[in-house]
Amino acid sequence: EADIYQTPRYLVIGTGKKITLECSQTMGHDKMYWYQQDPGMELHLIHYSYGVNSTEKGDLSSESTVSRIRTEHFPLTLESARPSHTSQYLCASSDLGGRADTQYFGPGTRLTVL
Amino acid sequence: GDSVTQMEGPVTLSEEAFLTINCTYTATGYPSLFWYVQYPGEGLQLLLKATKADDKGSNKGFEATYRKETTSFHLEKGSVQVSDSAVYFCALRGAYSGAGSYQLTFGKGTKLSVIP
Numbered sequence: 571e572a573d574i575y576q577t578p579r580y581l582v583i584g585t586g587k588k589i590t591l592e593c594s595q596t597m598g599h600d601k602m603y604w605y606q607q608d609p610g611m612e613l614h615l616i617h618y619s620y621g622v623n624s625t626e627k628g629d630l631s632s633e634s635t636v637s638r639i640r641t642e643h644f645p646l647t648l649e650s651a652r653p654s655h656t657s658q659y660l661c662a663s664s665d666l667g668g669r670a671d672t673q674y675f676g677p678g679t680r681l682t683v684l
Numbered sequence: 685g686d687s688v689t690q691m692e693g694p695v696t697l698s699e700e701a702f703l704t705i706n707c708t709y710t711a712t713g714y715p716s717l718f719w720y721v722q723y724p725g726e727g728l729q730l731l732l733k734a735t736k737a738d739d740k741g742s743n744k745g746f747e748a749t750y751r752k753e754t755t756s757f758h759l760e761k762g763s764v765q766v767s768d769s770a771v772y773f774c775a776l777r778g779a780y781s782g783a784g785s786y787q788l789t790f791g792k793g794t795k796l797s798v799i800p
Binding site for chain 2: 615
C-alpha cells in the first residue's frame with residue numbers, strides 16, 4: 571500500500587485567489603509528479619521532480635508552479651486561479667529506476683474555480 | 685514519440701461477463717507496460733505490469749500479456765463483478781533516454797460499468 575497524501579481533496583474558490591495544493595509521501599521516493607486530469611479522464615503531466623531542488627515542466631503547459639525543498643513534499647501553487655484551472659489534480663511518486671519503475675498516486679484534489 | 689491507444693468507452697457489462705479492453709502502443713525500444721485502475725473519486729492504482737515481451741501481468745483476476753509482435757497489452761478478466769466498475773488506463777514507460785525518461789505515457793482511459 572502506497573503512502574501518498576493530497577490535501578485538500580476538494581476545493582471551491584473564487585477567481586483571482588492564490589492556492590496551494592499539497593502533496594506528501596512517506597516512502598522516501600526521489601521522483602514526484604503532478605498530473606492534470608480533464609473531465610474526459612485523460613491525464614496530462616504538468617510538472618515533475620527528480621529530487622530536492624529539481625523541478626521540470628511536463629508535456630502540458632500549465633500556469634502553476636511547484637517546489638521541492640524536501641524529499642517528501644511537492645506542493646503545487648496557482649498564483650491567481652481562473653475558471654480554466656478547474657480540474658482534478660493528481661500527485662504521484664516513484665523510486666525504482668529501470669524497467670520496473672512504478673508510479674504511486676495520491677487520491678487527487680478536485681479544484682473548482684468560480 | 686511514444687503513444688498508447690486504448691478502446692473507447694464506456695463499456696457496460698453484466699455481472700460475470702467476460703471483459704476485454706484493448707490497448708496498443710507505439711514506442712521505440714522495449715517499453716514496460718502497465719494497467720492502472722481509477723475507482724470513483726480516487727486516484728490511480730497500479731493493477732498489473734509487464735516489463736518484457738511475452739510477460740503476463742496478473743492481479744485480482746485481471747490479466748494482460750505483453751505482445752511485442754502486435755504491440756499490444758490487452759486487459760482481460762473472465763468474470764467481472766460490480767466492484768470492478770472503474771476507469772482503466774493503459775500506460776507505457778519507454779526506454780531510458782535522459783532527462784524526462786521516467787515519464788509514463790497514458791492512454792485516454794476506458795470507463796467500465798458492471799450491472800447486476
